[in-house]
Amino acid sequence: MREVQFRWLRRGTDAPVRRCERLALDGFRWRKGAYTYVSELWRKKQSDVMRFLQRVRCWEYRQLPSIVRVTRPTRPDKARRLGYKAKQGYVVYRVRVKRGGRKRPVSKGIVYGKPTNQGVTQLKFQRSKRSVAEERAGRKLGGLRVLNSYWINEDSTYKYYEVILVDQAHAAIRNDPRINWICNPVHKHRELRGLTSAGKKYRGLRGRGHLHHKARPSRRATWKRNQTLSLRRYR
Secondary structure, three states: OEEEEEEEEEOOOOOEEEEEEEEEEOOOOOOOOHHHHHHHHHHOOOOHHHHHHHHHHHHHHHHOOOEEEEOOOOOHHHHHHOOOOOOOOEEEEEEEEEOOOOOOOOHHHOOOOOHHHOOOOOOOOOOOHHHHHHHHHHHHOOOOEEEEEEEEEEOOOEEEEEEEEEOOOOHHHHOOOOOHHHHOHHHOOHHHHOOOHHHHHHOOOOOOOHHHHHHOOOHHHHHHHHHOOOOOOOO
């Protein structure tokens, strides 16, 4: 049986401080779950084993289509933290996104306007590659709802993400109170409206407080509110 002793100490003040000392653990050992070890492996991506695995996987990914369904998550610990469950109604797709900046889609590089706005090549896309991967998966699989996504690999040309999607018409999803919120019609194509985790990040909605008040409800809404003249009627 596990025995633990508590001692009360005073360090300069009258506030008691509780200190826990482990005296005896008869037959008990501290154990970690399997996902803890898996997450530690992914934290050490520069180890010899992970570098070899990632190179082999990257070669395999390049031979396959840009959007392909996988039978199980490559990172089960990460997928479960983001809401994935190994049950009916959950599917995982791997999406390949090309690295680099975004070229302005203009014909023959002709940009009408002033010279200061005539850039074509060295423009920086405001959205992340992960949000682009979610968008492409959501457009291809219109009957599913995008739940979340995570990074799995990259090389000199592409980045690879796995997108977790949910079948909102499946009975196992509609009867699960932890996930049936996504069956509401307001969550249709939430990846296209910046409502996923990646979308809220590039919209600047991760922080809270007075330092982030210009990002809510959105930057455009804040700009419109500041530019609108409001004349209160005298009562």
